[in-house]
Amino acid sequence: MLAMDQGVVEEWLSEFKTLPDSAVSTYAASLKEKGSLVPAIYKVIRENYSDLLEPVCHQLFEFYRSGEPQLQRFTLQFLPELLWSLLSVSAARDPHNSGCIEALLLGIYNLEIVDKDGQSKVLSFTVPSLSKPSVYHEPSAIGSIALTEGALANHGLSRVVYSGPHLQRETFTAQNRFEVLTFLLLCYNGALSYMTCNSLQSLCQFSSRVCICGYPRQQMRRYKGISTRLTVTSEFLVQLITGIHYALCNGEVELGSKALDDVLYRAQLELFPEALLVGNAIRSSLHGAALKSNNKEGARSIQVEITPTSSRISRNAVTSLSIRGHRWKRHDAVDLGSPDELMDISEVDEGVWPGVVGPDMTPPTITISNSITTLNLGAKAMKKCRLGGRNSKDKETSPLTTGRAASENTEHAVKRLTLTSSQSVPKDKLMAKMSKETKQRLQQLFQCGQFVIRWGFIPTVLYLGFKRGADPGMPEPTVLSLLWG
Template identity: 65%
Template sequence: MLGTGSEPRGVVEEWLSEFKTLPETHISTYAGSLHLKKCLVPALYRVIQDSSSELLEPVCHQLFELYRSSEDRLRRFTLQFLPELVWVYLRITASRDRQSNGCIEALLLGIYNLEIVDKDGNSKLLSFTIPSLSKPSMYHEPSSLGSMGLTEGALSHHDLIRVVYSGLHPQRETFTAQNRFEVLCFLMLCYNSAVVYMPLSSYQAVCRMSSRLCVCGFPRQQQKLWREPCNRVVLEPEFMVQMLTAVYHAIYNGEWEMGKEALEDILYRAQLELYSQPLLLGNAMMSSLPDSAPDETLGRKVLQVEVTPTVSRISRSAITAASIRRHRWKREGKRTKQPLPPPFFSQLTHLICCWMQYL
């Protein structure tokens, strides 16, 4: 195992050489020991950030080889660098210096082309199933729906409604202005599907990427501590929604300050561009945040939802026209003109988005 005092270049060079000589039978053991190399990940970040580094091309090739392996831990090791790779790629693309972007572009396209097909080479179709309203959940009770023709028998026929959210993507050999964000959105979708496995350094990278992509070339950049020269980067709303998904996870898993700053910067850019999707999701996230950093001991229990208690069924014979009139008059007598607070709608929207995403 490499010592903590090793030079960054030596760390990367040793990592490049050791995998080439690794027998097939030792890949699983090697994958389990990668997290022990404490100085390897920071050294790889330095190489990726330096587009003039002579180690960049072999590092990108090595990361692709790890991603091609059948070992999930090696694939996740490569995936943790995706936010930094996307940031460097878009920054260089905006500067129109395409010559120093070739190996990163090839790596991103390689990961994309691997992910759009299954192990048999067939196109993937990513989908989720809408649950039946006839079954109770934390969001509703079937009895609260009433008897407006929506009987359990009728609803049960819709148990297997499948909604496709990504699929049948064509293979890409190069980036163009037309397909760039189609590829990058899908790559961020892959990253978000494995975000729970990412280390803290990757959460920092995705927050850093989100902030810089959203403010580069705008007046808000002057308020930042970093002063890297960067042209304005064109962004699409679907890509910003994927950024918000990753940032939200980072906020609740150790990166409160960086995550909040990234969220504010994404909202800043979405307001300038008048993008409705990131505005809706970003405002819902902002409204649902607590006043201070959540207690890390709570972990993923920070988001709590109260379950509606089961309502006992009322027989139809007990409901009469007179009882309906009394109930209506009672409600009208107690009605006030105070509207529901805006955070209610934003929190409800956010809960629905999270529910649909993780089904």
């Protein structure tokens, strides 16, 4: 260990002892600014025979016992390195060099298993149920489940997994060692979002060493540490995989991938189903999606897609009006233009539709639209329009039609005939340019519009298109619209 690193650690040990209680929070926030302190502490932990190891462990325990969250996280970032030091010393059968590390880990464990009142903690987790929404799924997206007797009996029941109460430990034994270490890893995983890059790298290296020591893969990794096989449990490996998953998604792709392969390698040798299930699930998910957040600075998170618990689909009642509006909105149509471009034209005599169309008269094209959908009426519509212009003798034979026509003529008298054009044209100038033949066509089309309403084709807007007539003074084809108010 270099003298400079030793000086940094000694200064850190001395300044906290003289710190008043009111300045603890400020001091905890200032630890992030000391970039050389964390690497120096790592070197002290890795040197089992260092004289600074015992005071460093004591200082870290004081940080954790203070209750300040930032100081507790500062201690937790060294947990993977502390666990490896403990296991490597235990495998070498040299317990005298691990006394201070054991005391630190047992102290953290005993503080975490009780609450503020000194009562034993019981951690709980509710397993998501398919019948209730959660951050993992939405019931409506899965589909209906068969209503069997067993499904009805278990409807609404939620499975809750409990952890605890845990017993206090005063020393490590072969029976309780991995029970304590697994719980400590659980506490570490609870603060993963606050861990530094050095801590995540230490976790990946610790996972690989624990799983490959004493096995042929140790030679492939070219690790020259201890060659004794370390006993592990399935729960311990699951906690390792949880931390590795976070490291994989937050910049440590290379180390995380190697660590995950090593943990799965050991789980296959030990036939641990829980570790194999979780590890293979993470490996499959990583193959289907590219890892992001390679930047080691800034916010860290595991990207997941969360289905909203509330449905976004409108559940309004379906009526004939809503169906008609939905059908007319499927395609685009001619824009009506701005309100400034619409001009009223006084309604003239309604007139009647003649029974015979002159040879020089071109049948108009009637387009029915609701601002979006366009419909052209052909010969059949023209035939119906002729039927609408029957003489008085025909109307006497059909009293029902006559009564309906009279009522609709009254309603039609209040309608407006508007002109839509890309350029505003004064009304007097427009009427002067219209020929007599054009005015007659306008009256005929107006009568046809009455028939369309009578037969139930009730458009919001009627676009009436004209073709150029024989009169050379007639303007370019104009688009007229009947707005039914």
